[in-house]
Amino acid sequence: MNEIRHIVFDIGKVLIHYDPDLPFSRLIPDPDARRWFFDNVCTHDWNIEQDRGRSWEEAEALLIASHPEHAENIRNFRRYWHEMVPHAYGDTVDLMEKLIDSGHDVTLLTNWAPDTFTEAKGRFPFLERPRGITVSGLVGLIKPEQEIYDLHVASFGLDPAATIFIDDSQKNVDGAKAAGWHAVLFQNAKTLEEDLERFGIMP
Numbered sequence: 290m291n292e293i294r295h296i297v298f299d300i301g302k303v304l305i306h307y308d309p310d311l312p313f314s315r316l317i318p319d320p321d322a323r324r325w326f327f328d329n330v331c332t333h334d335w336n337i338e339q340d341r342g343r344s345w346e347e348a349e350a351l352l353i354a355s356h357p358e359h360a361e362n363i364r365n366f367r368r369y370w371h372e373m374v375p376h377a378y379g380d381t382v383d384l385m386e387k388l389i390d391s392g393h394d395v396t397l398l399t400n401w402a403p404d405t406f407t408e409a410k411g412r413f414p415f416l417e418r419p420r421g422i423t424v425s426g427l428v429g430l431i432k433p434e435q436e437i438y439d440l441h442v443a444s445f446g447l448d449p450a451a452t453i454f455i456d457d458s459q460k461n462v463d464g465a466k467a468a469g470w471h472a473v474l475f476q477n478a479k480t481l482e483e484d485l486e487r488f489g490i491m492p
Contacts, residue, residue, distance in 0.1 A: 293471065293488050295447045298385060298419070299432075299456040300399040303475045305377050305413060312369035316362055330356050331366045339402040342426045370405055374412075380478035382415050387492035388485075389418055397422040398441050398454070400432050400461075421445050432456070433464025442468075453488055455481060 301307040309327065317323040327333075330352060339348055345367045353360045389395050397419050401409070403426040410416050423441045430437035442449055449469035456462050457475045465472035473484040482492070 293451055293453045293490055295394045295396070295445075295452040296388060296485075296490065297396050297398050297441065297447075297452060297454045297465075297470075299454075299458075299461065299475070300397055300401065300409075300416070301374075302457040303378070303455060304381055304385065304415075305374055305409065307374050309366070309373050311375060312365070312372040313362075316365055316369070326359065326362060330359050331363060336366075337400065337431065339405075340400040340425045341431045342403065342429045345402070345404070367405075371408065371412075374409060377413055377415070378478065381475075381481065384478050384482060384492055386415065386418060388490070391492055393490065393492075395419040396441070396445050396447075398432070398437070399423070400425040402426045432458070432461040433467075435464065435468045438465055438468035438470065453485075453490070455484075 298304060309331075310323070313323050313326070317326055335348065335352065339345060349363050349367070352363045356363065385395060395418075397416070399406070399422065401424050403424065406424050406426065416422070421444065423437065423444060425431045425437060428437065428440060430440060432438075441447065442452070452470045454462065454465040454470050454472040455475050456465070456472065459474055462472040462474050471488065473481070475481055485492070
């Protein structure tokens with residue numbers, strides 16, 4: 290196994306909690322109606338395009354044109370976004386900071402909309418600690434497309450064969466592997482520490 294010299298963290302659901310149900314359990318109390326809304330209106334595929342860089346104004350207008358009766362809750366997705374990211378995972382953040390403090394090269398690669406990422410940086414100062422960040426919405430590329438992994442490598446001078454990626458999505462883990470990286474599926478901080486030790490990485 291090649292020596293790992295670069296550690297790349299995803300952010301959402303790895304370092305920071307994300308759950309759209311948090312505000313929408315109040316906005317749409319009925320669980321079946323709420324699930325229908327996420328399955329048919331503010332869907333994952335719709336939201337991911339903001340992560341690719343589409344503006345919220347354009348995204349909202351697109352949905353309101355086809356679902357005018359849901360206009361208010363369509364706008365509420367961005368309006369109450371801050372409630373969807375209530376806290377960081379302290380144990381994972383501690384692990385990341387220990388890696389940085391012990392001299393490991395740590396960067397971040399995230400699918401995130403530009404404006405909400407700016408907001409997140411203001412709320413979670415630890416996001417400034419790694420050497421650098423690739424934000425999908427700022428570069429117009431998105432995981433698991435290989436181009437964003439290649440761009441991250443080029444931007445930060447990484448050797449793909451000496452890089453390990455940590456993400457909560459199996460598709461994104463598989464995308465990293467297809468780009469020549471090592472990668473592990475994030476479950477929790479304890480399992481991650483075990484995964485890193487397996488690769489010879491000690492915080």
